[in-house]
Amino acid sequence: MSKILVATEKPFAKAAVDAIRKVIEDAGFQLVLLEKYTDNNDLLKAVADVDALIVRSDKATKEVIEAGKNLKIVVRAGAGYDNVDLAAATAKGVVVMNTPGQNSNAVAELAVGMMVFMARGNYKGISGTELKGKNIGIHAYGYVGKGVATIAKGFGMNVFAFDPFVTKEQIEKDGVKVVGSVEELYSTCHYISLHIPANDKTKNSINFDLLSKMPKGGTLVNTARKEVVCEDSLKRIFTAREDFKYISDIAPACHADLLAFEHRYYSTPKKQGAETSEANINAGIAAAKQIVGYLKDGDKTFQVNK
Numbered sequence: 001m002s003k004i005l006v007a008t009e010k011p012f013a014k015a016a017v018d019a020i021r022k023v024i025e026d027a028g029f030q031l032v033l034l035e036k037y038t039d040n041n042d043l044l045k046a047v048a049d050v051d052a053l054i055v056r057s058d059k060a061t062k063e064v065i066e067a068g069k070n071l072k073i074v075v076r077a078g079a080g081y082d083n084v085d086l087a088a089a090t091a092k093g094v095v096v097m098n099t100p101g102q103n104s105n106a107v108a109e110l111a112v113g114m115m116v117f118m119a120r121g122n123y124k125g126i127s128g129t130e131l132k133g134k135n136i137g138i139h140a141y142g143y144v145g146k147g148v149a150t151i152a153k154g155f156g157m158n159v160f161a162f163d164p165f166v167t168k169e170q171i172e173k174d175g176v177k178v179v180g181s182v183e184e185l186y187s188t189c190h191y192i193s194l195h196i197p198a199n200d201k202t203k204n205s206i207n208f209d210l211l212s213k214m215p216k217g218g219t220l221v222n223t224a225r226k227e228v229v230c231e232d233s234l235k236r237i238f239t240a241r242e243d244f245k246y247i248s249d250i251a252p253a254c255h256a257d258l259l260a261f262e263h264r265y266y267s268t269p270k271k272q273g274a275e276t277s278e279a280n281i282n283a284g285i286a287a288a289k290q291i292v293g294y295l296k297d298g299d300k301t302f303q304v305n306k
Ligand code: 3PG
Pocket: 010, 056, 057, 058, 077, 078, 079, 080, 081, 103, 224, 271, 272, 273, 274, 275
């Protein structure tokens, strides 16, 4: 009987685990659960005899993939797969997939929620500002970016986007204005919502030059990955511009340096963009179904290591 390991340092909601179990057991497979582990050795032991692995932001390193003697597929239940060593998986013939769009609404809601929180002075009773009438730039127009655009329009914001991988027509049909360059996006928008993946090209790409182009009151919203923002630039811009704000779903390494800038800096204590029951259920079920589809029928839809 094939064994499917769900290894989540940050566990799914119980309802999601129950739903994943049902998909796996209905297919005649066995669920193995490793939650809240703090020692990587526990993951190495658990993966040793399973056929498939479901993770969230858990690190599926070369060591983990090689420890999975029977491992055939790893599914990242979520969007970003920078936590999976694709080269190691490919070398071992292991298929890697993500579950695009399944948790995107939760992340989009958090992005806008954090914008309101910051615009209202962290709900500390001081006079704030409104989102209505402000320009927001969606930096990468994937599922989350599109979700933020939809919510922002509801707030009466002017929505702009830049994404070289999505056609102008696809973006414009959502009532979003397309700009010609990333520089134009930053110089046009009071708010920038980041939705780029973390890879060799994007890491540290949000730098001082780009941030300094933002208009007065410029606010960077990061529900993507902390690594895409250059932290030296972040510290520099906070000192150079008294109006600049940064909101992040997960603290940057320079968190302690930014704490002095109350009302201009906020980070969630633990990454929680996708921490909703709905997102857990959607992404968890999708991951389980994709594994069943691959193990039973060889369905490779959503494979990312081609
Ligand atoms: C994603 O890439 O899907 C999000 O960042 C959510 O990550 P998480 O599952 O670790 O919360």
